[in-house]
Amino acid sequence: MISNVFKVVFLKEVTENLRDKRTIMSSLVMSAVFGPLFMLGLIHMMTNISKGKAEEQLELPVINMEGAQNLEKHLLSQGVKILTLGEKSPEQSILDKDHDVILEIDESYADSFTQGQPAKVKLYFDGSAKGSTNISVRKARSIINGYSSSIGAIRLQLRGVSPSIMKAVSIENHDQASVQSKGAQFMNFLPYFLIIILFSGSMYLAIDTTAGEKERKSLEPLFLNPVSRKEILAGKLAATITFGVITLILSIIVFKLTIPFYPMKAMGISLELGFSKLITMVLVLMPLAVVAGAIQTIIASFSKSFKEAQTYVGLLILIPMVPSMVLMFLSIKEKLWMMAIPILNQNLIINQIIRGEEPGLAAILVTVFGTLFFGLILASIAVRLYNKESMLFAD
Known part of the structure; x- marks a missing residue:
């Protein structure tokens, strides 16, 4: 009561x-x-910020671009705007947040590429960055990986080898997550x-x-x-x-x-x-x-x-x-x-x-x-x- x-x-x-x-x-x-x-x-x-960043053109400063003309053509075909890095080092430019990601072509890139060896490039970015910055890094890495895969497939075909031989295991994804x-x-x-x-x-x-x-x-x-x-x-x-x-x-x-x-x-x-x-x-x-x-x-x-x-x-x-x-x-x-x-x-x-x-x-x-x-x-x-x-x- x-x-x-x-x-x-x-x-x-x-x-x-x-x-x-x-x-x-x-x-x-x-x-x-x-x-x-x-x-x-x-x-x-x-x-809106993430969507805008994903849809906008990727601006990618490149160092030593003259040593990788085929890669340059591939980047341009993917809608990438190639920039020239200023006087700052790539490390300093990333720390100063002048750019989200920077690509550097190694000096030995052309020789390695011609000999059919892995040609080295460097990606500079801030792994601790948050938000839309990571979108630019993922886009740059994805484009370069795509180029690497296509060149690798062409090399195998020229040697009479099917590119599918590189896939020893094929993964079929079954995502059980609903919307x-x-x-x-x-x-x-x-x-x-x-x-x-x-x-x-x-x-x-x-x-x-x-x-x-x-x-x-x-x-x-x-x-x-x-x-x-x-x-x-x-x-x-x-x-x-x-x-x-x-x-x-x-x-x-x-x-x-x-x-x-x-x-x-x-x-x-x-x-x-x-x-x-x-x-x-x-x-x-x-x-x-x-x-x-x-x-x-x-x-x-x-x-x-x-x-x-x-x-x-x-x-x-x-x-x-x-x-x-x-x-x-x-x-x-x-x-x-x-x-x-x-x-x-x-x-x-x-x-x-x-x-x-x-x-x-x-x-x-x-x-x-x-x-x-x-x-x-x-x-x-x-x-x-x-x-x-x-x-x-x-x-």
Whole structure:
């Protein structure tokens, strides 16, 4: 039975924070609405840059081009714009980012080529470069490899040998990845993104109802009322959790609305999230709101000021990063026992959903009740903390 004290405190905190413009801007607008829109814009920008780089003419500075006239003709036939390198060395030009890739023809190239020996060329590039720079390197390497293969095939034919003899094993590729699973690989940031939004949605209220009230010295007169402290803190905690859930649901709705605007066709991928899949995502993430609200309240309870609590709780955002980063770089086969680990289980379930797979009822139930059980333990600790007099004062 929900007590009147719980209802009053819950409604008071929710109403006051809905009136607070900072809360609306930080948790609802900036996180839930601006977050998905920001990701949409970022993906469009990255796609357009990569596509433009792939389609534009390759500009390739070449050193000693006069020693490889046939290679020069091949480069020109492939639409390559051959440039002359300036006074800088190729190494310095790459370090200064004057060019993405530079080709140098070895001095012995002509003699080796004439004798039917491997003729050496050098490609200068920055292997640590990111983004569209690597596209130019791949295009240059692909063109040169293509030229090498064609010359090798001609040499074999002139000697009466079939070029197919060079292929001792023929690989027939059977890629089992669907356009949906490829879309999931592209959207592997989504679980971490949603979890961060959930934590952000409850963060402000968790701090304000604990460290904020201690700093304003409003907790002491509140606890002087002849009501249970547990009921008061339970109402505050419930309001914190509610804001986390509201932020989560709003962000998923905005994300669903922005899916049609993602450049899926341009990237050759697909991402379909039906109503049932969205409900499953909300279902497995909602218990995490209890964990987030409770642990943020616990941390904020030990802080003496709003700013101090904001610093400590802000560091808490690093926790969801660990399983998300692991799953981005490692392929893990889902086990039922993994679904009992909060945050990891949400990451696994959401990844399965966006890949178009069925998580299974057992996995969903273990995720929901395992996370909820852990969250209720933390919530109990958070409520009990305020039975201590030392927790009521900022100094």
